[in-house]
Amino acid sequence: MKLLKGLWIGFWSGLILGLLMKWIQSVTGVQIYTLLLNVDFVPVIGTIQWSEVTEFIFHMTISLIIGVVFVYLAKRRNYSFGQLVLISLLMSVPFPFLYFLLSYLAIEANVPAVTDWGAFLYWVFSHLTYSLLLPILYKTFERKNAVSQ
Incomplete structure (x- = not known):
């Protein structure tokens, strides 16, 4: 059950992240969605021209893994909502730094500069x-499961 719950949470949170970033990019022109999906610097797979759907699947795979890890950590104890938020934020510490790394590593993709603070x-x-x-x-x-049981 942990695995399925983690996959479900990873799927929906990853989907919403991707759609939010795509929307922000469409409204502002700032290429953050492109940055999210870019894999042109990854050895072997970076040389292939992937479709947007395939690149989104790569993104979703990472989100599914994060969802499973989060549920695994959350199930270890009966954490309060505030504690779960703290766990999630601690797991997310690398995310801001990935912006700089991914911007720096991009080869051909039209992504924001490392210094683009917006x-x-x-x-x-x-x-x-x-x-x-x-x-x-x-x-x-959790609430839906408690009601259905």
Whole structure:
């Protein structure tokens, strides 16, 4: 059950993150969605021209893993919602730094510059939303299971 719950939470939080970033990019023109999906610097797979759907599947795979890890950690004890938020935020510490790494490593993709602070703020806002979705979806799933049993 932990695995399925983690996959469910990872799926929905990753989907919402991707759609939010795509929307921000469409409204502002700031290429944060492109940055999220870019894999042109990854050995072997970076040389292939992937479709947007395939690149989104790569993103979703990472989110599914994060969802499973979050549920595994959340199930270890009976944590309060505030504690779950803290766990999620601690798990998310690398996300802001990934902006700089991914911007720096991009080879051909039209991604924001490492020094684009507006893009960085959009990136942080989007990933903060993602981080808060993990405990919200976890508690929602828990509540639905408690009602159905």
